[in-house]
Amino acid sequence: MASHGAxxxxxxxxxxxxxxxxxxVGRGTVSRVINGSPRxxxxxxxxxxxxxxxxxxxxxxxxxxxxxxRTDAIALVVPEPExxxxxxxxxxxxxxxxxxxxxxxxxxxxxIFAGSDKERRRLAQYLAAHRxxxxxxxxxxxxxxxxxxxxxxxxxxxxxxxxxxxxTLASVDSDNYGGARQAVxxxxxxxxRRVAHITGRLDVYGAxxxxxxxxxxxxxxxxxxDEALIEPGDFTEEGxxxxxxxxxxxxxxxxxxxxxxxxxxxxxxxxxxEAGRRIPxxxxxxxxxxxxxxxxxxxxxxxxxQPIEEMGRRMIDLLLTEVADRRPxxxxxxxxxxVVLATELVPRSSx
Amino acid sequence: MASHGAxxxxxxxxxxxxxxxxxxVGRGTVSRVINGSPRxxxxxxxxxxxxxxxxxxxxxxxxxxxxxxRTDAIALVVPEPExxxxxxxxxxxxxxxxxxxxxxxxxxxxxIFAGSDKERRRLAQYLAAHRxxxxxxxxxxxxxxxxxxxxxxxxxxxxxxxxxxxxTLASVDSDNYGGARQAVxxxxxxxxRRVAHITGRLDVYGAxxxxxxxxxxxxxxxxxxDEALIEPGDFTEEGxxxxxxxxxxxxxxxxxxxxxxxxxxxxxxxxxxEAGRRIPxxxxxxxxxxxxxxxxxxxxxxxxxQPIEEMGRRMIDLLLTEVADRRPxxxxxxxxxxVVLATELVPRSSx
DNA sequence: ATCACTGGTGGGAGCGCTCCCACAGTACCT
DNA sequence: AGGTACTGTGGGAGCGCTCCCACCAGTGAT
Numbered sequence: 001m002a003s004h005g006a007x008x009x010x011x012x013x014x015x016x017x018x019x020x021x022x023x024x025v026g027r028g029t030v031s032r033v034i035n036g037s038p039r040x041x042x043x044x045x046x047x048x049x050x051x052x053x054x055x056x057x058x059x060x061x062x063x064x065x066x067x068x069x070r071t072d073a074i075a076l077v078v079p080e081p082e083x084x085x086x087x088x089x090x091x092x093x094x095x096x097x098x099x100x101x102x103x104x105x106x107x108x109x110x111x112i113f114a115g116s117d118k119e120r121r122r123l124a125q126y127l128a129a130h131r132x133x134x135x136x137x138x139x140x141x142x143x144x145x146x147x148x149x150x151x152x153x154x155x156x157x158x159x160x161x162x163x164x165x166x167x168t169l170a171s172v173d174s175d176n177y178g179g180a181r182q183a184v185x186x187x188x189x190x191x192x193r194r195v196a197h198i199t200g201r202l203d204v205y206g207a208x209x210x211x212x213x214x215x216x217x218x219x220x221x222x223x224x225x226d227e228a229l230i231e232p233g234d235f236t237e238e239g240x241x242x243x244x245x246x247x248x249x250x251x252x253x254x255x256x257x258x259x260x261x262x263x264x265x266x267x268x269x270x271x272x273x274e275a276g277r278r279i280p281x282x283x284x285x286x287x288x289x290x291x292x293x294x295x296x297x298x299x300x301x302x303x304x305x306q307p308i309e310e311m312g313r314r315m316i317d318l319l320l321t322e323v324a325d326r327r328p329x330x331x332x333x334x335x336x337x338x339v340v341l342a343t344e345l346v347p348r349s350s351x
Numbered sequence: 352m353a354s355h356g357a358x359x360x361x362x363x364x365x366x367x368x369x370x371x372x373x374x375x376v377g378r379g380t381v382s383r384v385i386n387g388s389p390r391x392x393x394x395x396x397x398x399x400x401x402x403x404x405x406x407x408x409x410x411x412x413x414x415x416x417x418x419x420x421r422t423d424a425i426a427l428v429v430p431e432p433e434x435x436x437x438x439x440x441x442x443x444x445x446x447x448x449x450x451x452x453x454x455x456x457x458x459x460x461x462x463i464f465a466g467s468d469k470e471r472r473r474l475a476q477y478l479a480a481h482r483x484x485x486x487x488x489x490x491x492x493x494x495x496x497x498x499x500x501x502x503x504x505x506x507x508x509x510x511x512x513x514x515x516x517x518x519t520l521a522s523v524d525s526d527n528y529g530g531a532r533q534a535v536x537x538x539x540x541x542x543x544r545r546v547a548h549i550t551g552r553l554d555v556y557g558a559x560x561x562x563x564x565x566x567x568x569x570x571x572x573x574x575x576x577d578e579a580l581i582e583p584g585d586f587t588e589e590g591x592x593x594x595x596x597x598x599x600x601x602x603x604x605x606x607x608x609x610x611x612x613x614x615x616x617x618x619x620x621x622x623x624x625e626a627g628r629r630i631p632x633x634x635x636x637x638x639x640x641x642x643x644x645x646x647x648x649x650x651x652x653x654x655x656x657q658p659i660e661e662m663g664r665r666m667i668d669l670l671l672t673e674v675a676d677r678r679p680x681x682x683x684x685x686x687x688x689x690v691v692l693a694t695e696l697v698p699r700s701s702x
Numbered sequence: 703a704t705c706a707c708t709g710g711t712g713g714g715a716g717c718g719c720t721c722c723c724a725c726a727g728t729a730c731c732t
Numbered sequence: 733a734g735g736t737a738c739t740g741t742g743g744g745a746g747c748g749c750t751c752c753c754a755c756c757a758g759t760g761a762t
Contacts, residue, residue, distance in 0.1 A: 010744075015483070015747095015748055015749085016748065016749060016750095017748080017749095018714095025711080025712085026711060026712035026713060027712075027713065027749085027750095028711070028712060028713065028747095028750085028751085028752090029710085029711060029712075031749075031750060032710095032711090033753090033759075035750085039709065039710065039711090040709095040710075040711085041711090042708085044711085045711080056479075058479045058480045059480065059748085059749075060417070060480070060481075060748050060749065061416075061480055061482055061749095062414075062416035062417040062422070062747085062749085063413075063417050063717090063747070063748035063749035063750090064748080064750075065412075065413035065416075065717095065749090066411070066414050066417050066718065066719080066747090066748080066749070067716080067749040067750040067751080067752090068411040068717085068751085069717075069750090082443065082446060082447060082450065083443075084438075086437060086443040089437075091431065092434075095433060096433060099433065099464070103470075103473075108461075108477075110459075111462050111463060113450070116755055118454065119454075122454075126459075128407075128409045129409045129410065129411070129412055130364070130411075131412055131459075145402065164757080169375065193718065203355040209710055261505075268426065301754055323705050335419070345749085350541050366717095366718055366719085367718065367719060367720095375742080376743040377741065377743060378718095378719085378720095378742075378743065379721090379722090379741070379742060379743065380740085380741060380742075382719075382720060382721090383741090384741095390739065390740060390741090391740075391741085392739085392740065392741090395740080409721075410720065411717085412719095413717085413718080413719085414717070414718035414747090415718080415719055415720035416719090416722090416747095416753095417717090417718080417719070417720090417722075417747050417748065417749080418719040418720040418721075418746080418747055418748075419719075419720055419721085419747085420720090431720050448704085462711085539704075544734085592719095594723085638756085649728075
């Protein structure tokens with residue numbers, strides 16, 4: 001008689017209890033089946049699954065979150081205004097990788113923009129409320145307080161691009177050092193001898209590593225480091241243009257430029273044109289990121305490609321591991337919390 | 352003595368109960384303060400707020416969701432693959448409006464892509480679990496089962512672009528009829544007399560309305576409807592090109608074309624060029640959407656602009672109203688559940 | 703036989719809120 | 733005086749899960 005709806009708000013969604021009654025088992029057993037515990041007999045499992053299907057039972061996430069103290073959600077935090085998010089393929093590629101890796105998981109992905117101060121305050125509140133089990137942090141600046149907030153709140157997080165060589169958070173990065181070497185070695189192999197470098201913002205660790213790669217590639221090839229061939233940029237087009245002009249003034253004999261980003265390269269190209277230098281005839285140019293800009297530049301730009309989609313996938317891998325490790329008070333599997341992925345040089349006619 | 356942490360897991364986050372103890376009031380009172388109920392004396396409210404601040408209390412969303420049977424989250428569902436989402440400014444504009452209108456709300460926005468079958472199944476499950484209080488549905492096709500699923504689950508939803516004149520869901524749309532009239536009237540005012548129309552996919556209600564607007568504008572101006580001047584397209588570039596070719600064959604004397612989208616217009620332009628017709632000298636061309644394509648076309652394309660960002664804002668308004676109306680079993684404020692916003696003609700040199 | 707174990711199971715005790723009923727106090731009519 | 737009505741407040745009873753302990757076979761070692 002008391003089959004379903006003991007306290008039956010008959011209209012409502014079925015509950016665990018109702019499934020249990022229907023299947024003739026206890027609540028605990030249904031819970032075990034739902035959560036895929038192995039310690040359930042096959043017969044019982046079948047009975048429960050039948051009841052679930054008949055009743056159209058769907059677990060109540062809020063109740064689960066409350067009881068288990070987890071949310072089964074992670075956030076992808078973009079500390080940029082939404083405009084940049086849409087403008088740069090970096091983010092959509094990243095999102096594609098993240099989505100793919102998450103697709104056969106129960107985890108739900110939240111996309112959070114934190115470009116403005118207001119949004120950042122909201123985010124802090126959000127994190128303080130522990131509304132996600134983990135955080136993916138992309139495109140973080142050196143002075144960003146977010147990573148520290150996360151460690152303080154003890155929320156698992158993975159960062160794309162470590163802030164320094166001593167990064168404490170788990171991170172996934174592409175090989176900035178190796179990518180820079182590839183670019184420079186490519187230019188040298190093409191017979192260039194006076195290779196300049198326009199750097200990125202040097203408070204970004206990845207930009208520093210690119211400078212290191214540039215230097216080492218030159219010295220390994222027996223070229224002394226010529227500091228006059230290095231000019232700081234800031235990843236912007238104007239910065240690239242300004243830096244190029246400075247370089248041309250200082251070292252008019254340069255025959256190649258490695259720019260720390262495609263956008264920077266676009267600026268450099270502009271300055272080169274103004275100075276009447278032909279690309280690649282007079283000066284070869286290599287960028288970084290292999291963005292749409294590179295493909296559409298005139299002439300098409302040789303660039304270093306980062307496996308961004310794979311970075312997204314690896315970030316999820318890492319994060320899920322960190323989240324899982326926190327569930328039982330057990331084994332930390334921190335074997336490799338800093339992942340570095342190889343880059344690839346995409347040669348085009350600018351070099 | 353028993354001030355805080357009656358059952359104190361000292362490490363954990365403070366709870367409502369702890370705040371109540373600290374402030375020397377009952378749980379109910381703290382809850383009232385947190386939720387902004389007016390029936391709390393100023394003195395008590397101040398005491399509670401102080402306790403909240405001292406303890407750094409943040410409400411537990413899961414507990415609240417469980418007890419109150421709401422989630423304080425809404426979903427923006429995009430039934431397209433992510434690629435299109437990033438490619439078309441429509442979505443980013445929409446998102447901007449939505450975000451703006453939501454920013455001084457406690458509501459959290461979830462972005463859900465449902466392009467593939469797998470994703471759609473996930474979404475259905477997600478909605479069945481009632482993980483959001485409401486849904487924003489953009490870019491829905493006529494045969495999409497999603498709207499019905501939503502009404503069936505009794506989840507408030509707002510659709511961008513009604514599926515028919517009898518749309519039951521709340522909707523926000525731009526004035527497709529009026530926009531088409533604007534386009535045609537503009538062409539007539541420029542002295543054009545044989546204005547053709549390449550339609551959109553006619554299973555999209557908005558496309559039908561554009562045809563209606565086109566027809567009425569012509570007949571109101573005393574031009575009989577010439578069905579030979581109407582050719583179905585499908586919103587794609589190839590479709591536009593094909594339709595244009597057909598029109599030219601059938602009515603080589605046409606002197607203007609109103610295309611149901613900028614993309615369609617791009618296709619039409621191609622066909623016109625191939626046929627040796629000059630734009631606008633021989634044939635004037637008007638598109639729809641005022642997208643980047645319109646601005647960058649050669650010659651720049653006259654187009655009808657939809658206020659997409661405002662549409663996003665209005666959709667949120669409507670949705671929040673619907674969600675609020677469902678909270679107490681009270682007053683439905685369904686005054687205007689179908690919003691239509693005016694369009695604007697942006698004249699450029701193609702007409 | 704007795705004593706471990708082990709796989710399988712039931713159900714109590716929470717998780718941290720909101721809802722709502724009860725009730726004290728004050729104020730304003732009859 | 734007694735009624736009625738409100739404001740402000742406390743706290744019990746859930747919301748629907750998970751966790752964990754207790755318990756019941758069955759199995760093999762002693």
